[in-house]
Each structure stands twice: as C-alpha cells, then as structure tokens.
Amino acid sequence: MRRGLMSWSREELPASVLDERVARLRAGMNREGLAAVLAYTSFAEPAAVHWLSNFTPYWSEAMLVVLPDEAPILLASLTPRVHGWIREVSHLGEVVSAPKLAQGVLDMLAAKGVQSGSRLGVIGLDSLPAAVALPLMKAWGTAAIVDAASLFASVRQPCGKEELALADRALGIARHAVAGVPGDVRNTSALAAAIEASVRAAGAEEVLYRVAPDLSRSGALRRLEGEFPLGPAYALELSVAYKGHWIRLGSSRARGETPAGWEAAQAGFAGSLARLAEEGADGLSAAPAGLSRWTLESCLGVQPLTLARTDEQEFARLPPGSLAVFSAHAALDGGHWYQSAPLTLGGGGQRGQVLRG
Amino acid sequence: MSAKLRDERGTRLRAAMERAGLDLLVVTGNAWRSDYLRYALDVTPMEGQAVAFVTADDAWLMVETPAEAERIAAEQPGLKVEWSTDLLVRARHALDAVRPERTGLAPAHSTPVLLARSAAGAGMQAATAMLDGLMVRKTAAEADRVEQAVRLADEGYEVFRAAARVGKREFELVGELEAWLRTQGCPENFMIMGSGGKEVRTMRPPGERRLAEGDLVTTELTPCLEGYYAQICRTLVLGAPTREQLDSYQVYLDALEAGIAEVKPGNTHGDVARAQNDVFRRHGLGEYVTSKYTRVRGHGMGLYVDGPHVLEDVDLVLEPDMTLVVHPNTYHPVAGYIVLGDTVRVTASGCKVLTRTPRELRSAPAGLA
Numbered sequence: 086m087r088r089g090l091m092s093w094s095r096e097e098l099p100a101s102v103l104d105e106r107v108a109r110l111r112a113g114m115n116r117e118g119l120a121a122v123l124a125y126t127s128f129a130e131p132a133a134v135h136w137l138s139n140f141t142p143y144w145s146e147a148m149l150v151v152l153p154d155e156a157p158i159l160l161a162s163l164t165p166r167v168h169g170w171i172r173e174v175s176h177l178g179e180v181v182s183a184p185k186l187a188q189g190v191l192d193m194l195a196a197k198g199v200q201s202g203s204r205l206g207v208i209g210l211d212s213l214p215a216a217v218a219l220p221l222m223k224a225w226g227t228a229a230i231v232d233a234a235s236l237f238a239s240v241r242q243p244c245g246k247e248e249l250a251l252a253d254r255a256l257g258i259a260r261h262a263v264a265g266v267p268g269d270v271r272n273t274s275a276l277a278a279a280i281e282a283s284v285r286a287a288g289a290e291e292v293l294y295r296v297a298p299d300l301s302r303s304g305a306l307r308r309l310e311g312e313f314p315l316g317p318a319y320a321l322e323l324s325v326a327y328k329g330h331w332i333r334l335g336s337s338r339a340r341g342e343t344p345a346g347w348e349a350a351q352a353g354f355a356g357s358l359a360r361l362a363e364e365g366a367d368g369l370s371a372a373p374a375g376l377s378r379w380t381l382e383s384c385l386g387v388q389p390l391t392l393a394r395t396d397e398q399e400f401a402r403l404p405p406g407s408l409a410v411f412s413a414h415a416a417l418d419g420g421h422w423y424q425s426a427p428l429t430l431g432g433g434g435q436r437g438q439v440l441r442g
Numbered sequence: 443m444s445a446k447l448r449d450e451r452g453t454r455l456r457a458a459m460e461r462a463g464l465d466l467l468v469v470t471g472n473a474w475r476s477d478y479l480r481y482a483l484d485v486t487p488m489e490g491q492a493v494a495f496v497t498a499d500d501a502w503l504m505v506e507t508p509a510e511a512e513r514i515a516a517e518q519p520g521l522k523v524e525w526s527t528d529l530l531v532r533a534r535h536a537l538d539a540v541r542p543e544r545t546g547l548a549p550a551h552s553t554p555v556l557l558a559r560s561a562a563g564a565g566m567q568a569a570t571a572m573l574d575g576l577m578v579r580k581t582a583a584e585a586d587r588v589e590q591a592v593r594l595a596d597e598g599y600e601v602f603r604a605a606a607r608v609g610k611r612e613f614e615l616v617g618e619l620e621a622w623l624r625t626q627g628c629p630e631n632f633m634i635m636g637s638g639g640k641e642v643r644t645m646r647p648p649g650e651r652r653l654a655e656g657d658l659v660t661t662e663l664t665p666c667l668e669g670y671y672a673q674i675c676r677t678l679v680l681g682a683p684t685r686e687q688l689d690s691y692q693v694y695l696d697a698l699e700a701g702i703a704e705v706k707p708g709n710t711h712g713d714v715a716r717a718q719n720d721v722f723r724r725h726g727l728g729e730y731v732t733s734k735y736t737r738v739r740g741h742g743m744g745l746y747v748d749g750p751h752v753l754e755d756v757d758l759v760l761e762p763d764m765t766l767v768v769h770p771n772t773y774h775p776v777a778g779y780i781v782l783g784d785t786v787r788v789t790a791s792g793c794k795v796l797t798r799t800p801r802e803l804r805s806a807p808a809g810l811a
Binding site (some may be wrong): 086090390 | 475617629
C-alpha cells in the first residue's frame with residue numbers, strides 16, 4: 086500500500102504534458118479503430134493510468150476510460166469521500182464512483198454514446214482481474230475487446246524531459262538515502278530504517294527494498310521481512326517512486342576492504358552503462374567484461390518496470406530515449422556483486438544519458 | 443515465518459482440497475492481493491503477477507521476472523520457482539492441460555482474466571470460498587501472529603503520537619513512523635490519516651499539509667508481521683481537546699464498547715455492526731453511519747488488511763480465533779471525522795481485546811515541531 090507522499094506538482098509535470106500523452110494514445114486508438122481505451126489500475130499495476138493522468142490509487146482499484154473527444158474519465162472503487170483528494174493529485178475529466186468497475190464502465194460507455202459492441206482496447210487485457218473483465222466481456226462481447234498493450238507500449242517511450250526530471254529526482258532521493266546509511270550498520274532493520282527515514286522525509290511516494298545480506302554466501306536479493314544480519318559485504322537495491330515515477334538504484338557495499346573482483350565488475354558496469362547511453366541495448370554484448378548476467382527494464386505497460394531484455398534474450402524493443410534501468414550481477418571467486426542504475430538509452434544517432442540524481 | 447505455521451497451513455489446505463475433490467489448486471496473486479498466495483505457499487510477490495500450483499504432495503510457482511524468481515527461491519529454498527515474461531500464457535497452457543473438474547482456481551475477483559477464462563475458471567467461486575474459509579477461520583497459531591502484530595500497532599501508535607507536532611507535514615509524520623516500523627522488522631503497513639477540523643470528511647494518504655494547533659489527527663495504522671495484519675484506529679488532538687470534541691468522542695467510545703460486547707461465538711459481523719450503529723442512532727446520528735459518511739464498522743484482520751466487512755447485512759458467524767478490528771469510524775457533525783478502533787480475537791466465551799492503547803481522546807503537545 087502506498088503511504089508516502091502522493092501528489093501532483095503542476096510545475097514538475099504540467100497538465101499539457103499529460104494532455105499530449107493522451108493525444109498520442111488517441112492517435113493510436115484512431116489508427117486501430119478503437120472506440121475507447123480502458124486502463125485498469127491498482128497499486129500493483131499503476132503505471133499506465135499514472136502516465137496518462139498522474140493518478141495512482143493508494144488502495145483499491147480504478148479504471149480510466151479514454152474516449153476520442155473528452156478528458157479521461159476515472160471510475161473509482163474508492164469511496165466518493167476521497168474524490169476531492171483524487172482531483173488534487175490527478176489530471177482528469179469526470180471522477181465517478183464505481184464500486185463495481187465493470188458495470189461502471191458499461192454505464193459510462195452507454196452514457197457517452199459508445200455503440201455497444203464497438204471495439205474497445207484494454208491496456209494489459211490478459212492480466213485484467215476476473216471480477217472486472219468477465220462481466221465486461223459478457224456484456225460487451227469478448228471479440229470486441231482487444232488488448233491495447235502493444236498500442237500503449239508504442240506510445241509510452243521514449244520519455245519526455247519532465248518524466249526524466251522526475252525520475253532524476255527519485256534517483257537523487259535514493260542516492261541521498263544510501264549515502265546516509267551509517268558505515269557500521271549491522272542488520273537489515275537498521276539499514277531499512279535509515280533509508281526509510283531519509284526517502285520519506287524527502288517526499289518519496291514509496292520505497293521497496295531488496296537486500297542480499299551477505300554477498301560472500303549469496304547474491305540473491307531478498308525482501309525484507311524480519312531481520313537479517315549484514316555480512317562484511319552486502320547488496321542493497323532500492324526501488325523508489327517520486328510522484329509516481331520509479332527508478333531502481335542498486336549497489337554492493339563493503340564495510341571493510343573492497344573484495345577482489347569488485348573493481349573490475351564496477352568498471353564493466355560503468356562501461357556497459359556508457360555504451361547503453363551511447364548506442365542502446367544493441368550495443369551491449371551478451372557478456373560484458375566483469376559481469377555475469379544483466380537485465381534491462383523499462384516502463385512499457387501497467388507495471389512500473391517491465392523486463393525488456395536480458396543477456397540472453399530480448400523481450401521488448403526499446404527505442405532510443407527510453408528511460409530504463411540496467412542491472413548486473415557478477416559471480417566472483419569470493420562471492421557476488423550487484424549494481425543497478427537508471428539511464429536513457431541512446432541509438433540511431435541519438436545520445437542517451439546516465440542519470441545522476 | 444516459522445516452518446511449523448507454514449506446514450500447519452499447508453496441511454489444512456491439502457485437507458480442504460481433498461474434501462473439495464481437487465487434485466490441483468492454482469492460486470494467483472500480485473503485490474496488492476498477495477493474501478491467497480501467502481496462505482498457500484507463504485509467498486509475497488513484490489512485482490508482477492505470480493501463479494502457484496499446489497497438489498497433494500507438491501507445489502511450484504511461476505513469476506514474471508528473474509529477480510522475483512531468484513528472490514523467492516532464496517527465501518524458500520524448497521520451493522520450485524520458474525519465471526517467464528509470458529507467465530500468464532504459460533500458466534494458461536498448464537491449466538488447459540488439466541482436468542478442470544478436479545482443478546481449483548482462486549481468487550475469483552483478482553485472478554487474471556486469461557486464466558479465469560480457462561475451463562477451470564468455472565470453479566473459481568468455490569475454490570475462493572474454500573480458501574476464504576481457511577483464512578477467516580484461523581488456527582490458534584495464526585491468531586497468535588495477529589496478537590504479535592497488535593503489539594507493533596500499539597507501539598507504533600505511540601511513535602506516531604509522539605511525532606505529531608504543530609508545523610510538521612503529514613508525510614513527514616508518517617515517514618517517522620515508517621522508519622520506526624522498519625527497525626522492528628516490519629515490512630508492510632497500511633496507513634491512512636487525516637488532519638484538520640470539521641472540514642475533514644475522511645482519511646487518505648498523507649499530504650503536504652502542516653499540522654496545526656487544535657487539529658484532530660486521525661489514523662488507521664496497520665502493521666504486518668509475518669504476513670498477518672493488525673489495525674489500530676485512534677484520534678488525537680493537537681493541544682487541549684474542546685468540550686465539543688470530548689462530548690462527540692464519547693459516542694465513539696460507547697459505540698466501540700457496544701460493538702466489542704457483541705464479539706462472541708455465534709454472533710455475526712452484522713450483530714457487531716448493528717450494536718455500534720445503534721449507539722449513533724440513539725444519539726440522533728443515524729445518518730452518519732450510512733455509506734455517505736463511512737464505509738464499514740470494522741473488518742476481519744489476517745493475511746489481508748481488509749477482511750470480511752463488519753456491516754449490518756453481513757451474516758458471517760464468529761468463531762474462536764477469528765480476529766477482526768471493530769471501528770465505529772465516521773464523521774461527527776459537531777467535531778469532525780473521528781476514528782477509534784481495536785483489534786480483537788474471538789475466544790470460546792467472548793473475545794479478547796488485543797489493542798492496549800488507551801481509548802480516550804488524547805492530546806499531543808501543541809508546541810512546534
């Protein structure tokens with residue numbers, strides 16, 4: 086559940102930027118003959134609706150209805166008593182209470198004159214919750230409801246300068262928090278508490294942790310539940326959201342002497358980042374020097390970060406200018422090493438950049 | 443969590459599957475609805491969808507990313523975990539290859555539609571009811587976990603109260619509490635709050651508003667320990683409470699006591715709600731216990747933060763070791779939005795109030811942060 090600061094800064098993200106994103110989606114709707122696009126949101130799948138409206142539900146679920154000729158409409162399962170808050174933090178047309186989202190969608194489409202049985206696109210149709218999807222399909226006709234995931238992905242990247250600035254701010258919050266971790270931190274509870282205090286005071290909407298407590302034993306990054314002692318070397322990965330914009334920052338940290346192989350891994354990582362920013366993912370070799378495996382993630386759909394590529398396989402093509410997170414592991418003689426960082430991809434004669442925070 | 447509790451849940455689950463004639467149970471989840479997966483395999487997804495397959499003598503899990511697969515495999519070395527970016531397509535293929543009449547699929551509300559439209563989807567309601575029954579009717583060990591989470595809620599509320607000061611912004615206040623919760627090994631907390639006067643009609647995530655003298659500061663604080671949530675609802679005043687605030691608050695004290703008095707085996711959630719609402723109605727405040735002003739009069743507590751609702755039309759019968767929060771939270775036309783709620787455990791003869799934080803309308807100093 087979100088419990089950090091959820092807000093909308095009109096200075097950081099002007100309404101015109103959100104309007105332009107909706108217009109890009111509408112152009113695609115028009116090309117594909119869609120009467121409307123539906124975008125479902127919960128805090129597990131918040132990314133598409135947030136990108137279009139700046140809205141993320143702290144709780145419960147909602148559906149954004151994008152029609153050709155009016156501002157996006159939010160159907161919210163949340164109580165109407167928080168509609169005022171929804172309007173504070175979002176750029177929307179109507180906000181309508183819809184305890185049953187499917188019926189709300191059907192009623193809204195009818196009210197807006199959308200002809201029954203005309204083609205509807207759903208961003209991420211396959212993962213749409215059954216309680217929403219099944220009644221919708223039954224009433225509207227399964228054949229008339231198509232997956233708009235590809236359409237959305239085609240307009241989602243590259244990122245604009247506002248998104249880049251917000252992601253950079255998220256990175257800055259994460260970097261500041263990591264820099265403030267006491268050098269003698271002994272366990273994951275103390276580590277997380279130091280991070281948490283820093284990022285939330287700085288206005289982070291959310292922070293998720295994964296920690297490999299002892300890199301001499303395992304490089305697997307674990308969820309923090311309970312308390313684990315930290316070994317002489319550990320890895321910390323923070324996923325930080327600032328006003329709905331997510332980045333990851335991961336690093337390996339040694340409390341004593343730097344383990345053998347780390348410098349080479351770090352050099353390999355830095356070189357790979359530079360190459361990604363210069364040439365894009367196609368410029369990266371499957372096995373960069375010093376690294377054992379890597380992943381490249383970007384926001385392409387309903388989740389904040391989607392796996393786009395690994396050292397073995399490409400799952401989604403990222404255009405130059407895409408905001409992405411590069412993560413890499415190294416298996417070393419004395420243990421493991423991990424790092425991750427955000428950047429924009431280069432390629433096609435365009436230079437990207439490694440975010441600095 | 444303890445292997446003993448995990449095994450206990452696994453044994454109950456497989457016994458229920460056998461009674462239901464299921465050879466295979468497929469359970470889906472994500473970061474929002476992780477409770478069914480948590481029950482079945484003790485797994486909490488952080489990102490993406492996850493699909494668990496449980497048979498009489500085996501279990502395995504599919505997730506969407508290598509990071510999630512590696513994480514869960516490290517957390518549960520005995521569990522088989524694989525990943526695929528085409529998770530739902532692969533899971534659907536697996537479902538299409540089994541006997542649907544011997545396969546359960548849950549939960550019915552949040553399972554991805556690609557899986558729900560398989561032949562096994564026809565039995566989703568029954569499989570979900572089976573799991574709901576297991577999760578609502580807890581074992582003593584599960585109720586013990588909720589009790590432990592209540593300790594965090596009590597201590598956490600004292601941290602919140604101590605941090606509430608004039609001039610502090612809402613999100614800074616919550617940030618201080620969250621940092622404390624991390625020191626306790628608590629990974630998750632559902633929390634909303636409100637601050638201000640009579641203009642406040644509900645709670646929501648913390649905003650940028652600075653606390654001011656005379657504010658009513660409300661919160662629902664719901665920490666999670668080993669997957670089990672417990673909730674406390676309290677209202678405090680920054681500075682000395684007014685006579686109007688104190689008089690208004692008495693209705694909530696009476697309603698909470700009346701509700702808790704109805705928590706006993708054989709009574710229903712509806713009885714608990716009605717007892718609370720009757721107090722408001724006796725004070726001429728019946729309008730304020732309608733959906734216009736409030737949502738529920740409490741709800742089950744366990745692996746999901748918002749279990750079966752305490753409403754007058756809910757006929758869920760209480761049994762020992764069920765756990766719930768009783769909270770007559772609503773708007774008062776004189777004082778504003780007030781919350782007050784305790785987590786309780788049903789016992790053989792009545793209930794045990796787990797929350798220890800005093801119920802009175804307490805103050806925090808009105809001095810500047």
